[in-house]
Amino acid sequence: MSGRLFxxxxxxxxxxxxxxxxxxQDSLERAYRRWNQIIRKGRPDAYVRQVMINxxxxxxxxxxxxxxxPLVIDTADRAAGDQVGDVADRDLLLRALxxxxxxxxxxxxxxxxxxxxxxxxxxxxxxxxGAVKSQASRALAxxxxxxxxPCAADEPNPRPRR
Numbered sequence: 001m002s003g004r005l006f007x008x009x010x011x012x013x014x015x016x017x018x019x020x021x022x023x024x025q026d027s028l029e030r031a032y033r034r035w036n037q038i039i040r041k042g043r044p045d046a047y048v049r050q051v052m053i054n055x056x057x058x059x060x061x062x063x064x065x066x067x068x069x070p071l072v073i074d075t076a077d078r079a080a081g082d083q084v085g086d087v088a089d090r091d092l093l094l095r096a097l098x099x100x101x102x103x104x105x106x107x108x109x110x111x112x113x114x115x116x117x118x119x120x121x122x123x124x125x126x127x128x129x130g131a132v133k134s135q136a137s138r139a140l141a142x143x144x145x146x147x148x149x150p151c152a153a154d155e156p157n158p159r160p161r162r
């Protein structure tokens with residue numbers, strides 16, 4: 001469970017390792033205070049995930065008030081054993097993900113990494129299903145703009161068929 005939670009924290013913090021560690025630690029600390037209640041209700045992983053998402057949203061709100069520039073992504077400690085192409089693809093995706101607005105990033109992480117439905121994502125983020133759909137659509141369009149198409153570099157422009 002903790003490995004998956006740490007990965008979620010990394011995705012929610014745009015792969016800023018120190019922030020992800022802080023987010024996970026704060027979330028686990030909050031959950032620890034109510035652990036007996038959480039265990040009795042069942043599904044502690046879902047509860048801790050919700051706590052983490054709420055904490056991430058709180059951090060985004062504080063950052064927005066401070067208007068700080070995003071930090072540079074540190075990729076040195078990741079992907080040591082991966083193939084070069086996989087590392088490059090992952091780095092490109094993480095940089096593009098970091099370029100999204102926090103709410104868009106959260107929607108994509110919840111929908112495609114956590115594999116939540118639109119309804120579940122809306123419940124977690126406290127918004128409507130329509131807002132989840134529009135944020136996901138805008139985020140995916142933005143990712144397409146930020147990342148080159150894999151076919152575009154390898155193939156010449158196809159001739160139109162008549």
